Amino acid sequence: QAVEETPEVVRPVRVTSIQKRATTDTVTLTGTVQAETEINQSFRIDGRLIERAVNVGDAVRPGQLIARLDSHNEATSVQAAVAQVNAARAQLGEARDNFRRMQDLVKENAVSRAAFEQSEVFMKTAESRVETAQAQVTLAENRLSYTRLDSDVAGIVTAQGAEVGEVVGAGRMIIQVARDGGRDAVFDVPARVKDNAPPNAQITVALTSDPAISAVARVREVSPRADPVTGTFRVSMRLISPPAEMRLGTTVTGSMTLPAAAGIQIPSSAVSRA
Secondary structure, three states, rough: OOOOOOOOOOOOOOOOOOOOOEEEEEEEEEEEEEOOOOOEEOOOOEEEEEEEEEOOOOOOOOOEEEEEEHHHHHHHHHHHHHHHHHHHHHHHHHHHHHHHHHHHHOOOHHHHHHHHHHHHHHHHHHHHHHHHHHHHHHHHHHHHHHHEEEEOOOEEEEEEEEOOEEEOOOOEEEEEEEOOOEEEEEEEHHHHHHHHHOOOOOOEEEEEEOOOEEEEEEEEEEOOOOOOOOOOEEEEEEEEEEOOOOOOOOEEEEEEEEEEEEEOOHHHHHHOOO
16 A cells, blocks of 8 residues: 655744844933032031021022021130230230330430330330231131121032031031032943043933933943942932922933944844754
């Protein structure tokens, strides 16, 4: 009996040609909006904080009162310095009167030349004492003025470092002010992206909650040291004409296209593993 041969089934195969071509890669990262400059406001002298006039979130302007220290000791020092000036001026007046008398007497040879010269020395010494006492008044008045802390910038209070009643040291942060003006979008960038980013790259930054609100940013500062935990680099990008919705602390998404690199792209469906 003859055996019938089964015809071979021809299966269709989808074929595509691959070739070397340039491909681009778009990187998207999440960051936050921060002030370009944050300034710590602090006292120049030690003292007990008796008043803080602003809190976190308040707007401040140049010359506005921020805080005050107890000024009792400094006010007493001013009074003591003024009293020393008055005493020194009284001694100077007496020394000048004596010098004038000695001038008349030495012309008549009624006193010795040495006595006349000694009266002149006393007068000059009294003048120096007045100048020294006046300088002490200036120093005491300066310390009294340092018990009042006024803002020297305009901005928003972002942090506070001391409460009323605490004894604070000179230089301790009382409040931190995010200065008005520039705003940055800050990202933690992987080393691969940092190294492959083109110079003067233009980055599109958009609100994470509303991607329709966006702005252009340019790299302003790149940290030279990687974070020891994440291995990423902190990159600050200056926002160019940011919309009002990009307030301090809001979350933003930054997108950047890396330069094209030559390579061969193979469809994932054509790759298999036995």
